[in-house]
Every structure is written in structure tokens, then in C-alpha cells.
Amino acid sequence: MKILLIASTAALAVLSSPAMAQDDRTGDIxxxxxxTAVLPDGKITDVKVDxxxxxxxxTAANDNVVPTVAIEYFFTNNFSVETIxxxxxxxVDGTTGLPGAELVSNARVIPATFTAKYHFDAGGAKxxxxxxxxxxxxVSDKPGAATTPAPFNVTDTDLSNEFGFVLQAGIDIPLSDKGFGLSLDAKRYFVDTTATWRAGSTTVIQTEHKLDPWVLSAGVSFTF
Incomplete structure (x- = not known):
């Protein structure tokens, strides 16, 4: 949360400074x-079937770095909505109790996200x-190598789809007057999932996990 608090404090400081001329971005895309670095938690918060x-x-989930695309529409100069x-x-691997044991393998997730954003003006940077x-x-998940032998004999793993919420802070820095710029962004997600391991049709393990990833991005922006 510290990154978001620092960015928010900086933005509020900008508000208290003298107003400067700014381009109107109303209607811009x-x-x-x-x-993007995705840094999830993954720890167990509840054991339902033990x-x-x-x-x-x-347990803990490993980090990953992936390319992302963000699309943003400005309803006013200061207010926009964005999706990624x-x-x-x-x-997902064991950290204590089953240290190093692979429990979930190659779990792929699409984090469908919509945020409403308020932009401040710092002359150039925003x-x-x-x-x-x-x-x-x-969209996919596989049993980890540690769950398929006895005594678990797991044949299938499922992670539940879940809603959550997200906080965001960042800065856009114009690099030219043609709509090209640099963007730095930090998001903190708050979302859980229920993991279920089955042997045939029998649930042999079921646990709830805190995901709550930090999602840190840097890249270039194009405004039209």
C-alpha cells in the first residue's frame, strides 16, 4: 500500500500548487x-477439506512479468476510465509444511479490470x-507434481473465478506534443480464490487463498 499512498500524497500536493495551463484531453483515447510485473501472494487463508x-x-504463488495493453477514454480532462x-x-508451491512442493502448475488467469481514474496536472507530468x-x-490450471502421486492421487485442479476490487496510482509523462509519452503505474488488487484438488470425482483437498497481487507497469503511451 505504501506505493499507492506515496503517489496519492504527491497528487494531492500538485492540487495545492498554482494552476498551470493544460491541454484538454476530453474525448481522447x-x-x-x-x-508488467505481477506479484501475487498466494497464502492459504482457510482449509475446507483437509x-x-x-x-x-x-503456500505462495510465484511472480511473473508479462506484456500488457491498457486502453483509456477521457470523459473530461481529469476523469477517465481504463481497462487492461x-x-x-x-x-503455487508449498513454503511451510510442504516446503518446495508444487501444488498448482501453470495456472493462467485473465484479470479483467476496469478502473475510474482522476488525473491531476503538474504542468507537464500528469x-x-x-x-x-x-x-x-x-482459463487453465493443472495439478502440481506433488499432488498427483499417493496419498493424494489428484487428477484435476480448479481455481475459482472471483470478483475483487483494485486501487491504482501512477503518472503519465508527455515526451512529445504528438501524443507520445511515458507511463508508470501501480495497482493493488484485493481478490481471493478457492483451490480444489480432485481424485476422479472426489474432492481430496480444498483451500482458500489470498491472491492480492501488486501489479507494477512501465511503458509508453499514445494519445489519439
């Missing part, structure tokens, strides 16, 4: 091409803050 997991079993397009892949909703759609 901004497209961003970004490199086959005898070691006491204190805990990406898919990210993660494994910081912003935002908030919105997300839907984590898992």
Missing part, C-alpha cells in the same frame, strides 16, 4: 504498451489515482 496436511502448511488486457501464469473492479478468470 490513450493506448499504453507496458511491461486430507491430513502437515501442521502449519502454507493481459494473461499471466503462476505456480499523476493520477484510481479505483475499480476486477474479475479473475482462470
Amino acid at each position: 490513450q493506448v499504453k504498451l507496458l511491461g 486430507p491430513g496436511l502437515p501442521s502449519g502448511t502454507q 488486457c493481459c494473461m499471466t501464469q503462476h505456480d 499523476p493520477y489515482v484510481g479505483a475499480g473492479a476486477t474479475y479473475f478468470l482462470w
